[in-house]
Amino acid sequence: MSGPRSLLLRFAPVIFLILWSAGFAVAKVAVTHAAPLTILALRYGLLLMILAPLALILRPPMPATWRAAADIAIVGFLIQVVYFGLCYLAFKAGVSAASVAIIVCLQPILVALAAPYAVGERVSGRGWIGLILGLLGASLVITGRSALHIENSGGLALTFLALLGITCGTLWEKRFGVAHHPVTSNLIQYAVGAAFTLPMALALEPMSIAWDAGFIAAMAYLVLANSLLAMTLLLAMIRAGEVSRVSALFYLVPALSALFAWPLLGEEMPPISWLGMAIAGLGVAMVSRKPAVTEPGA
Numbered sequence: 001m002s003g004p005r006s007l008l009l010r011f012a013p014v015i016f017l018i019l020w021s022a023g024f025a026v027a028k029v030a031v032t033h034a035a036p037l038t039i040l041a042l043r044y045g046l047l048l049m050i051l052a053p054l055a056l057i058l059r060p061p062m063p064a065t066w067r068a069a070a071d072i073a074i075v076g077f078l079i080q081v082v083y084f085g086l087c088y089l090a091f092k093a094g095v096s097a098a099s100v101a102i103i104v105c106l107q108p109i110l111v112a113l114a115a116p117y118a119v120g121e122r123v124s125g126r127g128w129i130g131l132i133l134g135l136l137g138a139s140l141v142i143t144g145r146s147a148l149h150i151e152n153s154g155g156l157a158l159t160f161l162a163l164l165g166i167t168c169g170t171l172w173e174k175r176f177g178v179a180h181h182p183v184t185s186n187l188i189q190y191a192v193g194a195a196f197t198l199p200m201a202l203a204l205e206p207m208s209i210a211w212d213a214g215f216i217a218a219m220a221y222l223v224l225a226n227s228l229l230a231m232t233l234l235l236a237m238i239r240a241g242e243v244s245r246v247s248a249l250f251y252l253v254p255a256l257s258a259l260f261a262w263p264l265l266g267e268e269m270p271p272i273s274w275l276g277m278a279i280a281g282l283g284v285a286m287v288s289r290k291p292a293v294t295e296p297g298a
Helices: 004-031 036-058 066-092 097-104 107-118 125-144 153-176 182-204 213-240 243-265 271-289
Strands: none
Touching: 004 036, 004 066, 004 097, 004 213, 004 243, 036 066, 036 182, 036 213, 066 097, 066 153, 066 182, 097 125, 097 153, 097 243, 107 125, 107 153, 107 243, 125 243, 125 271, 153 213, 182 213, 243 271
């Protein structure tokens, strides 16, 4: 298969990693201006303001059945509400961004363990070595920055629940998801996100926002780059390739997040963290370069 679509999928992992990883540092900037659920409610509201007119103009095909629409909505709930919502609440509870990142990096292991039962994929020995190297490298990045320490236990529990949310969302998308127009998928998922986060923000937070140029720039990035582009690429990669390979990309997120936090937040990376980035990259390459998953009956 060749053409623009195959070319986009070839470069999708690099684009996705850059957009997604930078989002951690940008979100940390945004949280200093408003409460977490308020930020998410505003984020999803702005996305709907962009997507609704696009849907009216482009008139993309809607899901053929209610079940197909429900599958999109379920993935949206698991990622936009459970994953993002609980991660942001964990930040509010005092859990550091580094601790959240390293916990979320357990996702590829959970996906690899569950994939044989959930979507019929099996990970080879080479793939398992790559997964372990990825986790080791990510751990070196975080611990090298001396950021992993005793955290609020309730906040850590929220982070592990967020991990389960994105893991279940990945597996659900792989098993039940089908190709839909990106405007359609995003419109449904962000509508679900807004439907849950707005009432919770109204009930739990003052919803006050300190508006300035920094907050506006952060929200613009979170809406356009982190939500629209990165999420569209993630779902496209999940449908196009083995779920365990796509999940292995998340091993590079802590390393790249630390890299972006250097200029944006003044958080430097020591040499051991650079070593960890290299090990994580090797692990991802081992999972992704050769077929790490064997389909039953192949």
